[in-house]
Each structure stands twice: as structure tokens, then as C-alpha cells.
Amino acid sequence: MTWWRRAFPLELAEEGHFSRREFARFLALVSAGFTTGIGLLWLRKKPLEGAPDPESGPTGHPVALGLAADLRPGQSRLFKYRDAHDACILLRTGKGELKAYRQTCTHLGCAVRYSEGRLECPCHMGYFETDRGFPVQGPPTRPLSAIALEERPDGTLWAVGELPKPALENLGPRAGCVRESTEAQA
Amino acid sequence: MNTPVRISPAVLGVILVLLVIQLYLFETVLGAVLDGQRGVLPGAFGVSLALTLIALFLAFRSTVEHGRKKDGA
Structure with missing residues (x-):
């Protein structure tokens, strides 16, 4: 008996309830959920709360x-x-x-x-x-x-x-960094 | 006797990696949209869709077998 079987004494019959294939399918469906989420963001016309409205x-x-x-x-x-x-x-x-x-x-x-x-x-x-x-x-x-x-x-x-x-490439992790770099260039 | 076709641990690992990439992509896209940069959405959707198709293929169609193969396979 391997060490992990002794540490986690699960019944073999219970292990069979959820196969590796089923877990993989579940992960794939979660992946599809992420894609659906991005698609819904793309289709959504109204800006998210707190987001600027590009139409405005x-x-x-x-x-x-x-x-x-x-x-x-x-x-x-x-x-x-x-x-x-x-x-x-x-x-x-x-x-x-x-x-x-x-x-x-x-x-x-x-x-x-x-x-x-x-x-x-x-x-x-x-x-x-x-x-x-x-x-x-x-x-x-x-x-x-x-x-x-x-x-x-x-x-x-x-x-x-x-x-x-401001553009993301101009954003440091903190505003102080941005200000310091701006002042240094000046 | 038929041996059930199992997915290999490597394939499961690949799917997990794809999911982690997608999680990071989704978080990044959400941040960009909250900053008003909606231009990233078409590209991000395309990338995410490609990753999902790969994950779905691996999860549903992968034919990697462990143990004995089916008779006649």
C-alpha cells in the first residue's frame, strides 16, 4: 500500500464515482464558461459599474x-x-x-x-x-x-x-512611480 | 472484457494549464474593460475560444488509454 493510500484511506468504490475523464470534462466546461463571460462582456453595450463610458x-x-x-x-x-x-x-x-x-x-x-x-x-x-x-x-x-x-x-x-x-503602459504599480518618472524626464 | 478508456494525467495537466491561462486572461480583460479599453475584447474572445476548443477536444475526444486497450481497438 502506497503512502498516500495510508494517508487518505478512501474506498476504491468511492474513487470510481468521479473519474479523471469526468474531471477533465468539468474543467473544459469551466473553460467554456470563461469564454462565454468574455463574449458577454463583448456583447454588453452598457458599461460595467465604475467603468468609463466610451460612447459618452x-x-x-x-x-x-x-x-x-x-x-x-x-x-x-x-x-x-x-x-x-x-x-x-x-x-x-x-x-x-x-x-x-x-x-x-x-x-x-x-x-x-x-x-x-x-x-x-x-x-x-x-x-x-x-x-x-x-x-x-x-x-x-x-x-x-x-x-x-x-x-x-x-x-x-x-x-x-x-x-x-491613462494608458496602461504609463501606469506604474503606484502613482508615485509615475510622478517620479515624469519629473525625472522634465 | 472492455477496459474503460481513461484520459492520461498529462492531458489532464494540459487542461489545467489552459484553465489557468484562461483565468489570467479573463482577469486581465476584466481589468481592461473596467478601464474603458473595450478594444481588447475581440482578440481576447478569440484566444479564449481557441483555448476552450482545445480543452474540450482533450476532455471529450482524447483517446489516450491507460492499461489494456479495448479488444479490436
């Missing part, structure tokens, strides 16, 4: 966000952009710049919030910088979806579209 572009339907002057540095405000479930966050950075991002964390989809000069995801302590939405700490590896803003002459602020995410 910079000319998407504008959403009024109130007066730009109402938001002081360090403050933030939530708004809905694409539909009632598309939560976004508008913030004014410490430098006075207005930024807007989709509120969905790119890790597991929790809602990010603006705190102490950066966007934080309270679920797993992921942090994003506010200039471009790059992850700087924690589990997220992809940047937040950015919303394009427009300040009109009457002082009102509008969300006017979605900004494309």
Missing part, C-alpha cells in the same frame, strides 16, 4: 453641480452623473483645483471619500491621489474614472463628460 466622451449630457465658488479647498460634494446609481465625487484640492471622479473604488467597488487631501476607500484602506486619481496606497492598482468639468461664465460648474483613463 466629452460631449455627454451635462449635469449641473452648482456654483464653483461654493466649494472651498479641502471640501467635497457628491453627485450622480450617468444615472441614479452612478455616484461621483466633486472636490476642490488644497491647491484650489476642482476635480471630479467616479466614487467607485477600482479594487472592489466600495465608495471612496475625500479626506486629508486624498481620496480614501474605507473598506480596505486604499488611497488615491487627487490630481489624476492614481492609486497611491493599499490594494487598488487602477486609477479612478475621472469626470470632465466645465466652469461656465456665470460661475456654475457642470460635469460634461468622462475623461479617458
Whole structure:
């Protein structure tokens, strides 16, 4: 009797209930499931939650966000952009710049919030910088979806579209790496 | 007496490797789609379909036998 038969004393009759061929067939069906999943993603017209809408572009339907002057540095405000479930966050950075991002964390989809000069995801302590939405700490590896803003002459602020995410080849594992390489080139 | 045709452990290993590749491919494609890069979907679907066809062929049509062959085979 081999050592593993002594360690795992299974009855031979029970072993026959699930053959190697059946297991292989099961794996092949799981493989078909992956292909079906990719096919469904391809056929799906509506973007996934938290994903930018390529159809929207910079000319998407504008959403009024109130007066730009109402938001002081360090403050933030939530708004809905694409539909009632598309939560976004508008913030004014410490430098006075207005930024807007989709509120969905790119890790597991929790809602990010603006705190102490950066966007934080309270679920797993992921942090994003506010200039471009790059992850700087924690589990997220992809940047937040950015919303394009427009300040009109009457002082009102509008969300006017979605900004494309930076190309993957420019993404380091952390935003600091990207910033450092950019500064080094300059 | 007919001996049941069994799949070889090597073939099972190949299917497992294909599945791991597909898992990685699916995860990568999902990340790309979440970043708005839907252009990768046709190519990824083609690659995934090819891997699935290979896995299905190996799982259902592989004729590798262990032990005695069938009489007359």
C-alpha cells in the first residue's frame, strides 16, 4: 500500500464515482464558461459599474453641480452623473483645483471619500491621489474614472463628460512611480 | 472484457494549464474593460475560444488509454 493510500484511506468504490475523464470534462466546461463571460462582456453595450463610458466622451449630457465658488479647498460634494446609481465625487484640492471622479473604488467597488487631501476607500484602506486619481496606497492598482468639468461664465460648474483613463503602459504599480518618472524626464 | 478508456494525467495537466491561462486572461480583460479599453475584447474572445476548443477536444475526444486497450481497438 502506497503512502498516500495510508494517508487518505478512501474506498476504491468511492474513487470510481468521479473519474479523471469526468474531471477533465468539468474543467473544459469551466473553460467554456470563461469564454462565454468574455463574449458577454463583448456583447454588453452598457458599461460595467465604475467603468468609463466610451460612447459618452466629452460631449455627454451635462449635469449641473452648482456654483464653483461654493466649494472651498479641502471640501467635497457628491453627485450622480450617468444615472441614479452612478455616484461621483466633486472636490476642490488644497491647491484650489476642482476635480471630479467616479466614487467607485477600482479594487472592489466600495465608495471612496475625500479626506486629508486624498481620496480614501474605507473598506480596505486604499488611497488615491487627487490630481489624476492614481492609486497611491493599499490594494487598488487602477486609477479612478475621472469626470470632465466645465466652469461656465456665470460661475456654475457642470460635469460634461468622462475623461479617458491613462494608458496602461504609463501606469506604474503606484502613482508615485509615475510622478517620479515624469519629473525625472522634465 | 472492455477496459474503460481513461484520459492520461498529462492531458489532464494540459487542461489545467489552459484553465489557468484562461483565468489570467479573463482577469486581465476584466481589468481592461473596467478601464474603458473595450478594444481588447475581440482578440481576447478569440484566444479564449481557441483555448476552450482545445480543452474540450482533450476532455471529450482524447483517446489516450491507460492499461489494456479495448479488444479490436
